[in-house]
Amino acid sequence: MADHDEEGGVNILASEAFAKRISRRAFMGGSVAVAFGGGAALLAACSNGTSSSGSTGGASAGAIEDKLNFLHWAAYDDPKLFKKFTQEFGPQTTITTYASNEDAISKLSIAQGTGGYDIVVPTGPYIPILVKNNLIQELDLSRIPNFKNLDPKFRNQSWDPNNAHSVTKDWGTVGWIYDKSQISRPIKTWSDFIDVAMHEASGNVSLLNAQNEVMGMYFWANGIDWTTTDPANLDAYEAWTKEMAPHVKSFESYPGYQFASGNWALSHVWNGDARQGFNSFKDPSRYAWGLGAPNTELWMDNWTIVQGAPHPNAAYAFLNFILDPKNSLQDLEFHGYNTGLTGIEDAAKAAGVTYPDMIFFDDAQLATMHPQVINDAFEREVQIFTNMTAAAGG
Amino acid sequence: MATVAGSARGARKIRAPRFALAIPAWTWFVLFFLVPVLWIVYYSFGYKPDIFSPIATDKLSLARYKEGLSSSFLHVFSQTLQISIIGTLLCLLIGFPFAYWLATRVSARWRGVLLGLVIVPFFVNFLIRTVAWLIILAPNGPVSTLMQRWGLRSEPLHLLDTRAAVQIGVVYNYLALMIFPLFVTLDRLDPAMREASKDLGASRWGTFRQVTLPLASTGIIAGLLLVFIPLTGDYITPLVLGGAKGNMAGAMVASQFVAGQNWALGAAQAMILIFLILGTITVFALVGLAIRSIARSRRAIVLPTAAGHTA
Numbered sequence: 001m002a003d004h005d006e007e008g009g010v011n012i013l014a015s016e017a018f019a020k021r022i023s024r025r026a027f028m029g030g031s032v033a034v035a036f037g038g039g040a041a042l043l044a045a046c047s048n049g050t051s052s053s054g055s056t057g058g059a060s061a062g063a064i065e066d067k068l069n070f071l072h073w074a075a076y077d078d079p080k081l082f083k084k085f086t087q088e089f090g091p092q093t094t095i096t097t098y099a100s101n102e103d104a105i106s107k108l109s110i111a112q113g114t115g116g117y118d119i120v121v122p123t124g125p126y127i128p129i130l131v132k133n134n135l136i137q138e139l140d141l142s143r144i145p146n147f148k149n150l151d152p153k154f155r156n157q158s159w160d161p162n163n164a165h166s167v168t169k170d171w172g173t174v175g176w177i178y179d180k181s182q183i184s185r186p187i188k189t190w191s192d193f194i195d196v197a198m199h200e201a202s203g204n205v206s207l208l209n210a211q212n213e214v215m216g217m218y219f220w221a222n223g224i225d226w227t228t229t230d231p232a233n234l235d236a237y238e239a240w241t242k243e244m245a246p247h248v249k250s251f252e253s254y255p256g257y258q259f260a261s262g263n264w265a266l267s268h269v270w271n272g273d274a275r276q277g278f279n280s281f282k283d284p285s286r287y288a289w290g291l292g293a294p295n296t297e298l299w300m301d302n303w304t305i306v307q308g309a310p311h312p313n314a315a316y317a318f319l320n321f322i323l324d325p326k327n328s329l330q331d332l333e334f335h336g337y338n339t340g341l342t343g344i345e346d347a348a349k350a351a352g353v354t355y356p357d358m359i360f361f362d363d364a365q366l367a368t369m370h371p372q373v374i375n376d377a378f379e380r381e382v383q384i385f386t387n388m389t390a391a392a393g394g
Numbered sequence: 395m396a397t398v399a400g401s402a403r404g405a406r407k408i409r410a411p412r413f414a415l416a417i418p419a420w421t422w423f424v425l426f427f428l429v430p431v432l433w434i435v436y437y438s439f440g441y442k443p444d445i446f447s448p449i450a451t452d453k454l455s456l457a458r459y460k461e462g463l464s465s466s467f468l469h470v471f472s473q474t475l476q477i478s479i480i481g482t483l484l485c486l487l488i489g490f491p492f493a494y495w496l497a498t499r500v501s502a503r504w505r506g507v508l509l510g511l512v513i514v515p516f517f518v519n520f521l522i523r524t525v526a527w528l529i530i531l532a533p534n535g536p537v538s539t540l541m542q543r544w545g546l547r548s549e550p551l552h553l554l555d556t557r558a559a560v561q562i563g564v565v566y567n568y569l570a571l572m573i574f575p576l577f578v579t580l581d582r583l584d585p586a587m588r589e590a591s592k593d594l595g596a597s598r599w600g601t602f603r604q605v606t607l608p609l610a611s612t613g614i615i616a617g618l619l620l621v622f623i624p625l626t627g628d629y630i631t632p633l634v635l636g637g638a639k640g641n642m643a644g645a646m647v648a649s650q651f652v653a654g655q656n657w658a659l660g661a662a663q664a665m666i667l668i669f670l671i672l673g674t675i676t677v678f679a680l681v682g683l684a685i686r687s688i689a690r691s692r693r694a695i696v697l698p699t700a701a702g703h704t705a
Contacts, residue, residue, distance in 0.1 A: 099652055099653055100653055102445070102446065102653075102655045103652060103653070103655065105446050106446060106447070106448050106655050109446065109447070129446060133446075203552075204552070209653075245638075248638045249555045249637050249638055249639070250555045250637035250638050251637075251638055252637075260534065261528075261529075261532035261533065261534055261535065261554075262532060262533035262534035262538075262550055263532060263533055263552075263554050263555065378445055379444075379445055382445070382654070386654055387466050389638065389641075389649075390466035390467060390469075390470060390641070390646070391466055392638035392639065393469065393470060393473065393638055393639050393640070393641040
């Protein structure tokens, strides 16, 4: 799910295409902000938090403010859409990025509503924690008329009944991508993935830099429910991470678009990023994409409005803007994830979107996808993964 | 004293205290260096109370230091030290001949141009300079392709995401910091010193060893410190070029703070890194002092005493 380790402050200081390339490689929020032009970026980053003064709060409709501040995964929307939004509605958009849901939550909880952020995009299972800690606002859906465009299948999710606090941004899943010139046998399941990773692809494998995804791989390969809290299962997973670690070349959240560099023979990848890889390949027939099997993940990222947002009217305007079918389709073509609007699949296919089979999945495939659950095992899971990344360097 | 100074400069109406000139620097250091470091020291004794809180300090202990030095992290520290010592020495080995050549063999007119060329990469941001190596070293990148075309390699070069890639990256990123202080000291050396040494019959190597090198020692020490300290704490280079294998302590600390949201452990590891840097410098300084005193005692020439003269 969404450890979209990226950094987007770069947009200000580099050309778009270049910023995108850089940001995807840098997997720590802040690294780029600090590295990019030092002082200027730093000061810009500082002022992000302080420039917005006073909170009008509440959900009362009114004039659209002149700014809109996102706390967002980086390079996750078509930059042209932000420009279009500014042209149509006026607010200048600023994006501060985070590397993981945990990172976003602590940024919000430290600021306690004074961070100046308007919109944050958490993954589903994290929403109850945000609500419980009073970090996001209740939504007034009457102010988002385009909410009607969202397919009822993607409304009213278990983590946010009646969309009281969130609106689906997009959803995706996880699988793998490999170079057929280096791996001759087909990879059909997570067990195949692990076996190939430990043999012919050993030392040329990347895993997602996201603990839940690596854990999912092991549990799905072994027929165990990935929401397990059984200590015996977690012990077995921990033992496996030690076995797997030496074969791993990189923990990389965005291997897809850079897969053509030839750095890996096999990569663990989110579908949207894999599709961006295929869009960049000169010879796509040399590579293969596989959806995780026999089971895999379904993650959903969601638009929410931050508690104490200084620009709530602009935030509502943006949510309504992005749920417009035309804008949604443009965004989908950029990031390669299903935005969940009614009829978006047909619209995308009619528009000739590339690799639709990597964006849209049939019912049989959907039946194999399961969301993450944050439970008592979470802390242990994070610990196991931290140790695995350290062990991979050994 | 104050009154004397006062009357001597009686014409002046406003007198700032003597330390006034240092106030901006001190304010900056105290506010933006000392206070944050003390904060980190304080945090390093804390703990992570739950998943979504990065730090708590209601119970203070040394447990994070023990955790920070556990086996899985210890090898990252040892790898960091290896990369930084090798990297610093490589910078010296590559930088010294260049600085020497620049200071002694190049005409003054070209010296500025060449020194400017050394600075040029600094106009490009550190991160971008490092990311450029991603393109250069990629298995399907130019170096790999050329090596294969020229028959130097039969298969693509797999250098990215290894310790070797980090080693190359840090030398590249910090080389200029070695060249500048070396050039400045070597440039200031009076050529007459070397000529005198030659006139007195010293070989070229002897002149270098006994005249140039000792006189350049301040520049060498400055260069070593300027390179070693930031290189040891570097986290961008390992992050971009190191992959899973080329991890360094700086990147590990950053990941504890950002991805792990464990500020207590990150702070303890940051402190361990500081101690590691100070400890290494101390050891090398002691070794350097020992070598110097041995060299001095061996080189010492006992002059005839005054008593000997009169006799």
